[in-house]
Amino acid sequence: MSKVRVRFAPSPTGPLHIGGLRTALYNYLFAKKMGGTFILRIEDTDRSRYVEGAEKYILEALKWSGLELDESIEKEGDFGPYRQSDRKAMYEKYAEELVSNGHAYYAFDTPEELAKMREDLKTKEDPNPKYNYVTRGNMKNSLSLSEDELKAMIDNGTPYIIRLKVEPGEQIQFSDIVRGEVTFSSNELDDKVLMKTDKMPTYHMANIVDDHFMEISHVIRGEEWLPSTPTHVLLYRYLGWEDTMPQFCHLPLILKPDGKGKLSKRYGAKMGVPVFPLEWKDKEDLFIGFREGGFLPEAMINFLAFLGWNPGTEQEIFTPGDLIQAFELERINKSGARFDIEKARWFNQQYIMQTSDAELAKLVRPYVEAEGHQPTDDYLQKVCGLMKERFEVLTDFWENSRYFFEEVSSYDNEKIIRKRWKPENRKKMQDLKSTINRLSNFTGENIEAHVKKFIEEKELSFGEVLPFIRLAVSGTTKGASVFEMMSVLGEDEVAKRLARGFEDFDKIKENA
Ligand code: GLU
Numbered sequence: 001m002s003k004v005r006v007r008f009a010p011s012p013t014g015p016l017h018i019g020g021l022r023t024a025l026y027n028y029l030f031a032k033k034m035g036g037t038f039i040l041r042i043e044d045t046d047r048s049r050y051v052e053g054a055e056k057y058i059l060e061a062l063k064w065s066g067l068e069l070d071e072s073i074e075k076e077g078d079f080g081p082y083r084q085s086d087r088k089a090m091y092e093k094y095a096e097e098l099v100s101n102g103h104a105y106y107a108f109d110t111p112e113e114l115a116k117m118r119e120d121l122k123t124k125e126d127p128n129p130k131y132n133y134v135t136r137g138n139m140k141n142s143l144s145l146s147e148d149e150l151k152a153m154i155d156n157g158t159p160y161i162i163r164l165k166v167e168p169g170e171q172i173q174f175s176d177i178v179r180g181e182v183t184f185s186s187n188e189l190d191d192k193v194l195m196k197t198d199k200m201p202t203y204h205m206a207n208i209v210d211d212h213f214m215e216i217s218h219v220i221r222g223e224e225w226l227p228s229t230p231t232h233v234l235l236y237r238y239l240g241w242e243d244t245m246p247q248f249c250h251l252p253l254i255l256k257p258d259g260k261g262k263l264s265k266r267y268g269a270k271m272g273v274p275v276f277p278l279e280w281k282d283k284e285d286l287f288i289g290f291r292e293g294g295f296l297p298e299a300m301i302n303f304l305a306f307l308g309w310n311p312g313t314e315q316e317i318f319t320p321g322d323l324i325q326a327f328e329l330e331r332i333n334k335s336g337a338r339f340d341i342e343k344a345r346w347f348n349q350q351y352i353m354q355t356s357d358a359e360l361a362k363l364v365r366p367y368v369e370a371e372g373h374q375p376t377d378d379y380l381q382k383v384c385g386l387m388k389e390r391f392e393v394l395t396d397f398w399e400n401s402r403y404f405f406e407e408v409s410s411y412d413n414e415k416i417i418r419k420r421w422k423p424e425n426r427k428k429m430q431d432l433k434s435t436i437n438r439l440s441n442f443t444g445e446n447i448e449a450h451v452k453k454f455i456e457e458k459e460l461s462f463g464e465v466l467p468f469i470r471l472a473v474s475g476t477t478k479g480a481s482v483f484e485m486m487s488v489l490g491e492d493e494v495a496k497r498l499a500r501g502f503e504d505f506d507k508i509k510e511n512a
Contacts, residue, residue: 002217003036003037003215003217004030004031004034004035004036004037004217004218005031005036005037005039005214005215005216005217006027006030006031006036006037006038006039006216006217006218006219006220007027007038007039007040007041007210007211007214007216007219008023008024008027008028008038008039008040008041008062009040009041009042009043009207009210009221010024010040010042010043010058011042011043011044011046011049011203012042012044012050012051012054012055012058013046013049013050013051013054014051014054014280014282015054015057015061015276015278015280015287016057016058016061016062016276016277017265017275017276018254018263018274018275018276018277018290018304018339019222019253019254019263020222021061021062021065021277021304022251022254022304022307022308023220023221023222023251024062024065024067025065025067025301025304025305026220026249026251026308026309026327026329026332027220028067028068029305029323029324029327030218030220030327030329031070032324033324033325033327033328036217037070037071037077038067038068038069038070038071039069039070039071039072039077039079039082039214039216040058040059040062040069040071040072040073040082041082041083041084041210041214042055042058042073042082042083042084042085043084043203043206043207044083044084044085045084045085045088045200045201045202045203045206046202046203047085047200051282055073057278057280059072059073059074060278061276061277061278064277064278064291064297065277065297065300065301066297066298066301066320079213079214079215084201084206084210087206087210088199088200088201090209090213091195091201091205091206091209092195092199092201094205094209094239095162095194095195095201095205096162097239098162098164098194098235098238098239099142099162101238102165103164103165103234103238104162104163104164104165104194104238105136105141105142105143105162105163105165105191106141106142106150106154106160106161106162106163107131107136107139107140107141107142107160107161107162107163108140108141108145108153108158108159108160109139109140109141113139113140114131117129117131117135117138117139121135130189130190130191131163131190131191132166132168132187132189132190132191133166133167133168133187133191136163136165136191141163143165159197160197161193161194161195161196161197162193162194162195163191163192163193163194164191164192164194164204164231164234164235164238165191166186166189166190166191166192166231166234167186168186168187169186169187170185170186171183171184171185171186172184172185172186172189172230172233172234174229174230174233174248175247175248176226176229176248176249176250177218177247177248177249177329177330177332178249178250178251178252178329178332178333178334179226179250179334182226182229184227184229184230186230186234189230189231189234192204192231194235203228204228204231204232204235205235207232208232208235208236208239208241211246212236212239212241212244215244216246217246217247218246218247218248218249218329219246219247219248219249220249220251220329221249221250221251222250222251222253223250223251223252223253224253225250226250229248229250233245249329249332251308251332252308252332252333252334252335252336252337253336253337254307254308254336254337254338254339255336255337255338255339256338256339257338257339257340257341258338259336259338263275263339265287268287268288269285269287271341272288273288273341274287274288274289274290274292274293274295274341275287275339276288276289276290277289277290277291277300278290278291278292279291279292290344292395293393293395294348294393294394294395294396294397295344295348295393295394296348296351296352296355296363296394298319298320298351299344299347299348299350299351299352300344300347300348301320301323302316302317302318302319302323302347302351303343303344303347303348305318305323305327306337306343307337307339308332308333308337309327309331309332309333310331310333311326311331312331316347317347317350345392345393346392348392348393349389349391349392352388352391352392352394353388353389355388357381357382357384357385357388358377358381360381360384360388361377361380361381361383361384363394364380364384364394364397364398365380367394367395367397367398368380368397368398368405370398371398371402371405371406373405373406375404375405379404379488382488383401383404383488386480386481386484386485386488387400387401387404387480390479390480400479403473403474403475403476404485404488404489407497407500408472408473408474408475408497408500408501409475410475411471411475411476411504411508412475412476412477412478413467413471413476413477414508416467416471416477417468417471417505417508417509418508418509418512420463420464420467421468421505421506421508421509422464423506423509425460425464426502426506428458428460429465429468429498429502430502431454431458432451432454432458432465432469432498433495433498433499433502435450435451435454436450436451436486436491436494436495436498437491437494437495439491442486442487442490442491443487444481444483444484444486444487445483447483447486447487448483451465451466451469451483466482468501468502468505469482469486469498470482470485471501471505472497472498472500472501472502472504472505473485473486473489473494473497473498473501
């Protein structure tokens with residue numbers, strides 16, 4: 001096989017949706033697996049849809065996700081430029097070539113004339129009549145006008161576009177790696193615009209010229225482009241490039257969790273789940289991102305890889321390197337993939353658990369500092385070691401671990417205090433405090449052994465002691481091992497908290 005060269009070709013019309021990122025990911029994985037080249041091409045010929053900041057967002061999102069580009073607008077290879085607006089001069093020649101060999105034509109219709117045609121010809125069966133072999137004869141174009149009329153229009157400088165001339169009655173066939181042999185009847189196609197009045201190419205024209213000259217071997221893109229593919233096949237054919245035409249691979253849609261409809265940014269906003277890799281603000285809305293939602297990029301990538309692909313085994317955790325090894329285009333599913341944020345959170349938790357304490361401490365530090373605390377690295381690492389199985393996203397770290405950084409100010413289970421705290425045990429509990437305090441070796445294990453011995457000696461029950469130590473120390477009855485927690489907090493802090501807690505419990509009991 002000739003060298004694998006694949007491109008991710010977003011249009012900078014807004015932030016990169018998670019579906020776009022999945023397209024980028026599959027291109028990247030395939031390129032890396034095959035020792036090929038992963039290219040970013042910015043398709044910005046539709047200036048009316050251009051959004052400021054979108055290009056920067058795309059680059060940043062790819063970087064954060066770890067999808068390293070081999071050629072791009074920032075890293076020019078031998079096939080540049082990599083932004084279509086910078087390649088504008090290249091396209092006209094091929095559109096004109098198609099006109100001269102009879103596969104395209106000039107069209108002079110005004111927007112009003114086009115609207116009138118659609119209005120006049122629309123029927124119940126065909127509410128949206130096409131500009132095609134049926135209608136083009138009655139429109140104003142170089143096929144219908146006489147030579148003199150045509151010349152006059154061009155001499156007058158009447159604006160025109162170039163349209164592809166699709167011949168009726170043809171079966172256009174191509175093979176798709178996901179879908180197998182696909183056939184479209186040319187009768188279903190319209191005469192797509194190739195060049196606009198300002199000599200800017202349309203997506204179809206620019207895409208084919210660029211894929212050809214950038215020597216793209218495989219076009220891996222979303223399913224929404226499948227209906228455009230027969231037009232692309234015709235363009236390759238009419239330009240004489242069919243023998244080097246890339247192989248097509250159309251990826252399944254990403255659906256809402258219930259499988260009903262496409263995952264949209266509106267859905268994300270409504271449900272408060274991220275459907276973008278990074279946060280995006282526009283005039284009206286703020287869309288949350290996986291990054292700001294506390295996801296690790298590797299976890300998001302692992303999750304995305306499974307939206308439309310599976311390795312055919314039970315294995316679910318794949319580092320980016322494992323994914324490259326395991327990935328095969330042939331294992332991409334045909335049917336739509338359901339987006340399930342709970343699964344993404346599960347992946348994230350798996351990755352958090354695998355992250356070293358030192359690394360995790362770096363990741364959670366901003367959240368702790370945002371709350372006004374500056375713990376030492378050593379302390380933060382210990383907290384991470386203890387808590388890493390207890391949060392799914394980084395943003396939940398603070399809420400679950402706050403008692404390691406600030407005093408306990410309330411108790412999440414006063415009911416148990418009112419019911420089970422025994423002021424008559426207070427003296428004994430006071431002794432517990434001194435026992436713990438006197439421990440020379442303040443490890444979880446040692447604390448546990450002493451507390452248990454103490455409970456036995458004083459003839460108390462676990463239920464009379466343990467929940468109250470936990471509440472006094474952390475304010476909550478949930479959480480990590482109470483003995484480990486105490487060890488991390490240190491003996492002075494523990495002594496202080498026990499004293500304060502026992503006093504509070506008496507008061508709560510009194511007021512009950
Ligand atoms: N510019 C198109 C997009 O925004 C690219 C489609 C393709 O890959 O051909 O998705």
